[in-house]
Amino acid sequence: MLQRFIHHVRENNVLDVQKHYLLAISGGMDSVALAHLLHQANYQFSMLHCNYQLRGMESDQDEVFVRDLAKKLKVTCHVKTFDTGTYMETQGLSLQMAARELRYDWFEKLQKKLDAAGVLVAHQADDQLETVLLNLLRGTGIEGVYGMAEKRDFIIRPLLPFKRSEIQEFMSAESLAWREDSSNQKTLYKRNYIRHKILPALLDFDPSGPELMQYSFDRIKDTGKAFFYFFDRWLEARVKHEPPYEYLDTKDLDDVPGKASLLFYWLRPKGFVFAQVQDILGAVQNGMSGKYFLSGDWILNLDRECLILGTKDNGTSPSLIQDHDISLVLPDGTNFDILYLNQDWKIDRSTENALLDKQFLDFPLLLRNWEEGDRFMPLGMRQFKKISDYLIDLKVPLIKKKTIKVLCSGEAIIWVVGYRIDDRFKVTSSTREVVYFKKTV
DSSP states (O other), rough: OOOHHHHHHHTTTOOOSSEEEEEOOOOSSSHHHHHHHEEEEETEEEEEEEEOSSTTHHHHHHHHHHHHHHHTTTOEEEEEEOOHHHHHHHHHHHHHHHHHHHHHHHHHHHHHHHSOEEEEOOOOOHHHHHHHHHHHHOOGGGGGOOOOOOOOTEEOOOOSSHHHHHHHHHHHTTOOOOOOOGGEEETTTTTHHHHIIIHHHHHHHHHHHHHHHHHHHHHHHHHHHHHEEEEEEEEHEEEETTTTEEEEEEGGGOOOOTTHHHHHHHHGTTTOHHHHHHHHHHHTTOOOOOOOEEEEEEEEEETTTEEEEEEEEOOOOEEEEEEEEOEEEOTOOOEEEEEEEEESSSOOOOSEEEEGGGOOOOOEEEEOOOOOOOOOOETSSOOOOOOHHHHHHTTHHHHTTOOOEEEOOOOOOOOETTTTEEEGGOOOOTTTOOOEEEEEE
């Protein structure tokens, strides 16, 4: 096995003999085997051992075993003791998830502190198959069959091509000792149940079953790569980016095979889950314009025949504009220059900008969120109109309505920012001083 190991890590550029690594070692068969393989192949490494204090004396004996092995191999050993039970309770995590968070957080910090080339973990082929089956049981999609990557961030898995039986043969042939974790026999953990119940039954049914399953998973993984290749091109062609929003015409989902997957992988980076995708497609099919869906800080709004994605506006605190301020910056980053003109001003017919007669303004001006019941007199009209009705007339999508601000002078709304000024504050031929809000590019 040593020669196969050396060939694998060299041919696939998994490890570099010139670099120093950190080996995560529990004392179990796989990690101890990896320690001996690294030592025999002359790789530079130190050991990392976690004592979770979960199995009493057994945990302490694991630590002693690892320390003794480090001395035997003449490598440095770093040990970290965790109060795993308390962390699990305070964070509301399962025992396994708590232990995982604790060790990977420590691994990452130590890897950076020691400037190591990576942290080696001893996952092998059987672990990979168990992981894929666990992912499928959790309801994951095509990426669930990808399993664990050989290299990801600072984590490296040099033993992934090797089966548990091969590693055991190596340990027996070399007369090498290891520690058995009694908790690995408890089938109340899903991974252990798969290991001790499902995989043995599969082997009884077909001795080549695990290899055939892994072959199938590898094929599906390759199919997944093709999907994401074409998905990226679909995304680029169909989703329009006009910050702070993204737009997808619902017609681009008509008669498209796998539309649920296309929609999911567009929205997943924003925290949406597949169950929501089914509801979104139902809303599209039933023409439920105005319907919206939430995920964390994000909102997806169905507006007629368009899906609009943007961040939620949770409301911003009112702010004041003094008569010497030179800019106005909205929460979404939109910026307006504030110009004070006495002469040579020209009418700006852009609805995004505002020309206001200064003599009617009472500084400081107030910028705030619009509220239900707010009214103003839109430019060109002689009667008041509710802002809510005004936005409905303009067919402003719900997702954008929530972000609209109003500028006030005293109690009067003088400008629905970016849309329309109030007619009472417009400039006329008798205007002598102008306050000009001009959107910057």
